[in-house]
């Protein structure tokens with residue numbers, strides 16, 4: 001398996017939310033294309049509020065529509081408390097998002113824990129695992145459930161879901177859902193998806209907010225940290241290169257104080273700084289300017305920057321002051337937009353590899369080159385026009401249309417490439433499972449190796465009858481789902497869709513790359529595909545390897561002009577150590593794509609069968 005990680009920076013939640021939305025909707029659309037539903041796992045903590053900000057915004061068009069009625073929401077982890085308890089992740093999601101979804105947007109199916117078992121976390125976990133089995137195993141899974149997307153938080157200690165640093169649960173290989181009774185973060189009793197399930201998801205996005213995570217971010221990107229978040233990163237592949245995509249200097253321009261009667265104001269551009277004693281926050285609140293940046297971090301002027309002297313102005317100058325502020329805000333927005341625009345292009349530029357892989361797949365399934373060329377030009381013109389139309393809006397300070405269009409295009413092509421690869425892989429996996437379905441239960445997770453610590457001893461010891469029942473259910477579902485549907489439908493679907501998807505990916509990648517050149521974003525835009533040819537090679541390694549689909553990690557970084565990092569984002573590909581790269585203080589959006597899915601699934605199917613041994617999963621436990 002392989003992994004590549006890209007870095008995306010966002011100045012604040014306001015900037016992250018639209019990008020997150022675009023990303024989630026792309027995942028949604030891919031899921032709907034795959035199997036008519038969107039299966040997403042969500043965390044608690046700070047995620048639901050950010051998610052609500054992203055998803056409750058109005059749609060910019062049909063492709064941007066959140067089709068909640070097609071969503072199946074699961075919980076990446078849940079606390080063993082009643083569903084109306086303030087500690088409940090469900091209650092939090094309900095309050096922040098579910099209750100605010102307009103009726104006309106449709107209502108998602110939400111899979112909650114069964115409150116009946118709150119006093120028995122093992123049973124609670126087992127029951128929730130059955131919820132997953134019922135939803136996933138008959139159709140979409142070989143050995144592990146495959147979420148279309150997992151939206152995960154990241155704690156300041158590097159935990160994710162309820163997988164905590166150093167905890168034995170990190171070694172769980174058998175269960176899909178596991179109990180934990182000694183969570184270091186209250187409440188102690190919880191259930192969580194296990195690491196294999198998390199890393200088996202089509203996509204995993206970390207969305208982490210808050211200044212308290214600054215320090216842990218450095219460790220998370222240290223491959224030796226052993227932190228749960230790092231393990232999730234690593235579990236998605238063994239090739240991981242960290243590349244710098246975005247300038248580190250982000251400025252906040254704002255007024256400290258405005259008053260119509262006796263206006264005084266300070267106008268400054270400064271690196272975002274954490275709140276210091278004696279800041280201007282009180283004044284900010286008094287004047288309604290807001291003393292924090294939307295995720296708990298107070299924005300204050302640097303104490304001695306020499307640029308925050310107050311000017312007493314007559315009323316007539318008040319208007320001028322506002323105009324100046326608008327102008328400064330525009331400059332800051334343009335800077336941020338330039339960076340975000342670059343991100344789009346960078347991400348889109350990364351499609352070189354997808355394009356190559358897609359084209360190769362198209363070739364493999366017999367799509368003609370000539371058709372691709374013609375279509376590519378047409379799509380190129382359309383994409384150019386789309387960007388041209390988006391640009392005026394962006395220049396007027398409403399950067400999202402432009403941003404969305406670019407990101408959308410890039411993600412769309414990449415998602416299509418992903419789809420083709422996944423469907424191809426599922427087809428093969430189904431075929432493989434079909435061959436063995438007669439004498440094996442392919443969906444029952446294999447038991448843990450005998451020498452592994454058993455986090456689930458009680459289940460293994462005392463739940464034999466239920467396991468047997470589950471195994472029978474799994475077996476039936478496997479035969480039905482994988483042999484009949486998997487083999488036939490997926491095969492048909494794949495055969496019908498692969499050429500089309502291959503073309504789409506190839507065309508869109510070429511188009512966006514061309515746009516990147518025209519936009520004058522050089523170097524980085526070609527980084528993924530051009531830097532060392534790595535991605536291209538991956539895309540061209542044969543039909544069993546899907547095109548590179550880079551993982552994405554983004555972070556708000558502290559301004560580091562002093563460290564001399566500013567302004568070189570246009571200088572071309574620069575590979576850096578992630579630990580040097582970021583000092584995140586605000587928002588992280590990470591997307592990890594489990595690439596080479598078909599190869600991975602094939603491996604895992606084989607491994608699963610091999611590992612099961614004579615006991616065949618949990619049947620004999």
Ligand SMILES: O=C1O[C@H](COP(=O)(O)O)[C@@H](O)[C@H](O)[C@H]1O
Pocket residue numbers: 042043044045046047076077078089152153154155156159160161162185208209
């Ligand atoms: O306890 C939990 O914490 C993590 C991280 O929360 P955050 O507030 O730091 O974002 C969360 O992802 C998890 O779901 C939750 O149970």
